Every structure is written in C-alpha cells, then in structure tokens.
Amino acid sequence: MKPLRAGVIGLGVGEQHILGYRAAGVEVVALCDMNPDKRAEASRKYPECRIVESAEALLDAADVDVVSVASYDHHHAAQVVRAISGGKHVFSEKPLCMNEDELGAIRDALKRNPGVRLSTNTILRMSERFRDVHGRVRAGELGRLYCVEADYNYGRLHKIQAGWRGEIVDYSVMLGGGIHMVDLLIWMVGSAVIEVSAVGNKVCSVGAAFQTPDMVMAWLRFDDGTIGKVGANFGCVYPHFHKIALYGTEGTFENGIGGGVLIRSRDPQDTPQSIQSAYPGAAKGDLIPGFIDAILGKGKAAVEEADVFRTMSACLAIDKSLRTGKPEVVATY
Ligand SMILES: NC(=O)c1ccc[n+]([C@@H]2O[C@H](COP(=O)([O-])OP(=O)(O)OC[C@H]3O[C@@H](n4cnc5c(N)ncnc54)[C@H](O)[C@@H]3O)[C@@H](O)[C@H]2O)c1
Known part of the structure; x- marks a missing residue:
C-alpha cells in the first residue's frame, strides 16, 4: 500500500x-x-x-x-x-x-x-488516568459495575456566550461536550446505552443566541442493566473538568478535582487508594496514530465506527428527550 x-x-x-x-x-x-x-x-x-x-x-x-x-x-x-x-x-x-x-x-x-474507515476525537479514551481505570474495570477490580456517573464541567462560559458555539441556534451542549462523558461511560461499562431521559435549563448563558439549555442532565439505561447519569454543565463555576464515579460491587472509582481515588472498603477508617496516573494526560491528536494503524490493517482504532454510532445515537436520544419531555429509546445504526 x-x-x-x-x-x-x-x-x-x-x-x-x-x-x-x-x-x-x-x-x-x-x-x-x-x-x-x-x-x-x-x-x-x-x-x-x-x-x-x-x-x-x-x-x-x-x-x-x-x-x-x-x-x-x-x-x-x-x-x-x-x-x-x-x-x-x-x-x-x-x-x-x-x-x-x-x-x-x-x-x-x-x-x-x-x-x-471513520473515527471521531472522543479523546478521553486516551487519557492516562481513564485508561488506567478502564484496565482495572476490565480486570474485575471494581467487581461488576452497576451505576456510573459523569459530569462534563465545561468551565468556559465565554465560549458559548460569544463565538460560533453561541451562534448555532440549536447548539447542543450534550453533543458539544457531554458526548465525551457519554463515550467514556459506554467504554467503561462495555455496553450500549439503550434508553435515556433528560432535563435541562438555561440559566447561565445570558447573551448567547442559542435557545437550548446550557445545563443538561440525563439518566441512562445500559443494555447490560447498568444505570447511569451524565451531565453537560456549560455554565459552571469550575475549571474545565471530567468528573466521574464508577460504582462496582467490589469497589468505587472517583475522578474528582482533588484527584482520582479507588475505594474498596465501606469502613470510614480505611484510606482510599490514590490513583496518580496523569489526567487528562492526552493531547488532542493522540487517537490519530491508532486510527492510521486501523486503516493500514495493523491494529484496532481506539474509537471504531460502532463506538462512534453508539455514542452519537445516545447523545441524540438525550437531545430528543429534552424536546419531548419523555424517556427515549436509543436508535441502533
Ligand atoms: N475533541 C476535543 O476535545 C475538542 C476540543 C475542542 C474543539 N473540538 C471540536 O473541534 C471543532 C473546531 O473547534 P475549535 O475549538 O477548533 O474551534 P476554533 O474556532 O478554534 O477553530 C475552528 C477553525 O475552523 C475554521 N472553520 C470552521 N468551519 C469551517 C469550514 N466549513 N471550512 C473551513 N474552515 C472552517 C474556522 O475558521 C476556525 O479557524 C468543533 O467541532 C469542536 O466541537 C473538539
């Protein structure tokens, strides 16, 4: 070739x-x-x-x-x-x-x-800390995941009050940022989202031309029975951050502003294990070498076509639920 x-x-x-x-x-x-x-x-x-x-x-x-x-x-x-x-x-x-x-x-x-071949830049799959945790989940360190939560705390309000994001009439914060968290949760759980229900409001983005919410929260039901919650919080007073909590039958992982922790005990005297791997620990072009390998038949892309469609479809169902005010089934492609 x-x-x-x-x-x-x-x-x-x-x-x-x-x-x-x-x-x-x-x-x-x-x-x-x-x-x-x-x-x-x-x-x-x-x-x-x-x-x-x-x-x-x-x-x-x-x-x-x-x-x-x-x-x-x-x-x-x-x-x-x-x-x-x-x-x-x-x-x-x-x-x-x-x-x-x-x-x-x-x-x-x-x-x-x-x-x-097609891939998208849901770059958190290359984050060193999230790769570390993904490996632990796959190795069974958290037991069976049953509830997962993620918040995309944008912390860049100015980018939606002015500029192209603010000017797209139907701008979607779930597609614009929450998508990173939806993709991360699908990857962590290893199962597709099949049903969602969303609520939102527009309190923070005074001055933006778009009419859609700047804060969206959705409940998720995964195909394997896991449930979850995802937030796209574009107006928050918070530095740009990806907050997650993964609850498993044997342990819990949290990525919080103070760092990553793995909790394996219900005893308040036990100290959680600190997870020090780099966060975010990835550059925006880091998915590309793996994608090129996939094109050349030398490996698997970290974000394959099926991943792209699963994540997009879940985000679009969340936006639909915001419009209809009802739970929505996620379409399959
Ligand atoms: N994966 C990530 O973490 C991540 C981070 C930032 C932005 N993004 C995405 O990247 C895209 C660009 O965002 P950005 O932050 O770089 O915006 P930006 O405004 O900094 O840059 C976009 C550039 O694209 C040019 N452009 C836009 N539409 C074009 C067109 N049709 N033809 C030719 N040039 C065009 C603009 O002139 C501008 O220079 C958006 O879709 C955004 O959601 C992804």
Whole structure:
C-alpha cells in the first residue's frame, strides 16, 4: 500500500491533528480554513503544506487519502459525507453531526464505501488516568459495575456566550461536550446505552443566541442493566473538568478535582487508594496514530465506527428527550 497522505479542515484544534498525523508518519499535504487570516498564518507556519481556501477543494483533492474534519460542529456532516463518498478515510472532531438525519446519511455513505474507515476525537479514551481505570474495570477490580456517573464541567462560559458555539441556534451542549462523558461511560461499562431521559435549563448563558439549555442532565439505561447519569454543565463555576464515579460491587472509582481515588472498603477508617496516573494526560491528536494503524490493517482504532454510532445515537436520544419531555429509546445504526 502506498503511504497515506492527510488533509485537515479547520485550523483551531485541527492544528493538533497535524501533530497526530506526523506522529503516525503520515504526510500532511493540505490544510484548509475559511478564515483568510488563518490561511495566511498557516502558510507561514506550514510552508510544506498546500493551503486550500475551500473545504470542498480539499475534500475532492486526489492526493488526500485521510481527512480531518475540525470545522464548526454544524459543518461536519456535509464534509464527512463528501469525504466518505470520495473514498477518503475520515477522522472527525466531535460531534460527528447534529441530528439523526445526518447520522443516517453518514451511515449510508459508509455502507456505499465499505473500505472507508471513520473515527471521531472522543479523546478521553486516551487519557492516562481513564485508561488506567478502564484496565482495572476490565480486570474485575471494581467487581461488576452497576451505576456510573459523569459530569462534563465545561468551565468556559465565554465560549458559548460569544463565538460560533453561541451562534448555532440549536447548539447542543450534550453533543458539544457531554458526548465525551457519554463515550467514556459506554467504554467503561462495555455496553450500549439503550434508553435515556433528560432535563435541562438555561440559566447561565445570558447573551448567547442559542435557545437550548446550557445545563443538561440525563439518566441512562445500559443494555447490560447498568444505570447511569451524565451531565453537560456549560455554565459552571469550575475549571474545565471530567468528573466521574464508577460504582462496582467490589469497589468505587472517583475522578474528582482533588484527584482520582479507588475505594474498596465501606469502613470510614480505611484510606482510599490514590490513583496518580496523569489526567487528562492526552493531547488532542493522540487517537490519530491508532486510527492510521486501523486503516493500514495493523491494529484496532481506539474509537471504531460502532463506538462512534453508539455514542452519537445516545447523545441524540438525550437531545430528543429534552424536546419531548419523555424517556427515549436509543436508535441502533
Ligand atoms: N475533541 C476535543 O476535545 C475538542 C476540543 C475542542 C474543539 N473540538 C471540536 O473541534 C471543532 C473546531 O473547534 P475549535 O475549538 O477548533 O474551534 P476554533 O474556532 O478554534 O477553530 C475552528 C477553525 O475552523 C475554521 N472553520 C470552521 N468551519 C469551517 C469550514 N466549513 N471550512 C473551513 N474552515 C472552517 C474556522 O475558521 C476556525 O479557524 C468543533 O467541532 C469542536 O466541537 C473538539
């Protein structure tokens, strides 16, 4: 197989994808941003790359085999479908898309192009601390998980009061951030979410154009009987943080602001075991080398197509439940 060549659309977090491709030994041949200032900056910083004005031009380029979609959330779906339809592998920023119709269109594009690989940047699967805990869960150290909780404490209120996030009329905090926690819980439990029920409010985001809640909380029912709770808390007075609690029959793990702890006793005199592995301990491009290995048939991506669809589908069901005010069954793709 000839060496893969990559292109990146969107040079915010997309710049970190460049590092991921380089770490995988993949040449980044083209970069795109719709902002002319960003393009000028990119030509100075990356003289070896072709700087492209439109996403469509990059998506249609014959010398690009893998595309990173790191544009605004509501631009992802059209770019992902165009890339897949052109036979290009796609590493998309989260969320993959904004609604069920778009998710169906992406699934159909993949069915028509079965050789194409897709992954998304739910990066917490690369966090050293969460990998440590995942290993312990799989080894049975917590016994059988029966209840899991996670909060995405965004702590960056300014990013939704102004800027592109604030301007998307139907902006979803679950798709915009809570998705990281949904993906993490599905990975930890090792089972799909099958039913959800959500509530939300909009108290903190004064000044934002979007009409949807900035605080969403959802109950989750997993296929294996585990239950859970996930929060997307975009207005909190809190530093950016991923708070989790995993309750098992033999132990409990908590990731709190003071650190990670593993609790194996009901005795208040016993000291919990401190989990010191690095948190977050991952860079935004760290999933890319594994994804490239999967394309080359040399390994398994940390976030496979089935993972992408399971997580997206659960988040979309949460948003649906917010609209209907009723529990919603999670669609399967
Ligand atoms: N995985 C993560 O942890 C993580 C972290 C931050 C952002 N994100 C996601 O990455 C994406 C980008 O967010 P960001 O924080 O980098 O935003 P940003 O505003 O910092 O950068 C986005 C860049 O993309 C460009 N852009 C947007 N739409 C484009 C299009 N259609 N064609 C060409 N260029 C386009 C903009 O001009 C801008 O320079 C979003 O989907 C966001 O949700 C993911």
